[in-house]
Amino acid sequence: MLAYVIGVVLFALAICVSVALHEAGHMVTARMFGMRVRRYFVGFGPTVFSFRRGETEYGLKAIPLGGFCDIAGMTALDEVTAEEAPRAMWRFKAWKRTVVMSAGSITHFLLGFIVLFAMAATMGLPNVDQKPIVSTISDCVRGGTTVDQVNNPVCQPGDPAPAKKAGLLPGDVVVSVAGKPTPTWNEMVTQVKAVSGPVPVVVERGGKQQTFVVDVPKVTRPAANGGTESVGAVGVGVAKTIHYSVLGAFGGATSFTGDMFARTWDGLMAFPKRIPAVFNSIFGAERDPNTPVSVVGASRLGGEAVEAGLWQVFLLLLASLNFFIGVFNLLPLLPMDGGHIAIVWYERVRDWLRSLRGKPAGGPVDYTKLSAITMVLVVIGGGVTLLTVTADIVNPIRLQ
Known part of the structure; x- marks a missing residue:
């Protein structure tokens, strides 16, 4: 039982670290380009402590779930001070803003790859494709x-x-x-x-x-x-496991990363049709192991993996979750980073087409007109999260 608890805590902590590093990716790239970063905090809720270094305030919140990076002037509609205005994010080139907004997902991809590389160089990677070895x-x-x-x-x-x-x-x-x-x-x-x-x-x-x-x-x-x-x-x-040399581990991890990206995308495409099965499992139906899980469910699986001594499964779960979060966050839907990236390039292409017709650049997209759509997506996301958390509590997926 102690090993199970340790596994749950370790997995939950690893997720928190991953999300905190996601926000750090935004911060590092924004500062690299010269954008004004106001705050970088780990967690949410009341502030436990904070300190200021240069122009950025760093701190820890009471609820250590995720974090946030506050960049001045993410859109032209955001309020900025006179001091911040010259370095507001919206003033920078589209490709620089794209790098900053995609840096969070790229961080997840790097974390997933690092986990797979470490596995390949030590314990090996599972033979998921059933290669005839x-x-x-x-x-x-x-x-x-x-x-x-x-x-x-x-x-x-x-x-x-x-x-x-x-x-x-x-x-x-x-x-x-x-x-x-x-x-x-x-x-x-x-x-x-x-x-x-x-x-x-x-x-x-x-x-x-x-x-x-x-x-x-x-x-x-x-x-x-x-x-x-x-x-x-x-x-x-x-x-059942493919072992690599230290040099071969890079190629093995790269190939396995490609396979995991393909499976992650397939999982995202199948996500909507698997929601009814999650709902039915709450009321007694057998839980399909292919249905979505929440952070709670993933942490429980991580705990079971540690309890059974299956560290390979623990690390694969962690890598898979990082790839999923990274890909999901790049979907062109607000309020995710992919939605902001889509708007940046919509404005860029629109202004290019206007220039071909001899017209001046159009104004920034009015995000307030998209608030209704954003709210609908937030409500749907919240509902799915509540549904999966409930299912992971009353009828969780188990390793055995």
Whole structure:
């Protein structure tokens, strides 16, 4: 129980740090370009303490959830003092404002990548794509009518050991079996089941492809329909984790980051249709593990991961959450940073088109006219947050 509590606290603290660094990203880039940064605070609510360094006030609020960075003149409609006016944010070029407003999300992306790089260089990254990487070589393959008989590690005289005898080694990546490509482990298994006798197996080892002739035996195995079937077997196990050298960790983390971006985007696109399942789970329906979770749910999962000693899962959750927050924050909707970026470039393109027609630049977008839409989005966001928090309390997703 203590390990679970520690895990929950650690995960919640990591989220708070991530969001605080998000705001720090805005602050650092704004100051880099010369914009006036009034305040940078971690947390919300009453001020615990603050201090001023130069023109910026730094401080800590009583509720350590998130934070904020107050940049003078974010829009032309914001009030600024005479001293602040020359360095108001809206006066700077569109690309500079874009960098500042996207810096928060970029910070989340960097944090996610750093977590993945650290994993790749130490504990490895999960083989989520089921790449046909060999982790174990069995001393023999056995037939049987039950799973227990098949998995019995005690070899009997005469039991074949095809992979071991052919010279396959842990770490080999199976490229093809009998001339047919095997991009995934399941495709490799399917192909092996269908062959027998001497079969050429191409593997990648040390960056080079090598061909081995594996004498594939036919063995009796339990079938999916409850009976038995005769299938080919070679005696290899799949690698659940891909390990890298320190140098290779960068490439591994980069590739995995790309995969996580794709999954994050797919998750965002599927987000609306999964909300009804979250609602139903509050009233007793089984919780779909693919439904959205709140910070509460993510922290609970982090606690369970620590309790079970699954630090790889803990870190993957943390990286995933950073990628999700980063992508979500860039959606072109107010009040998120992506909405402000969209307006900046709307004004830029509009003024360019006006210049082509010999017209002067138009005025700044009146944010007050968008307040109704913004309020609707805020209410929807608040409702979804309340819904997921409730579901994560009464019917949480669990690791097991």
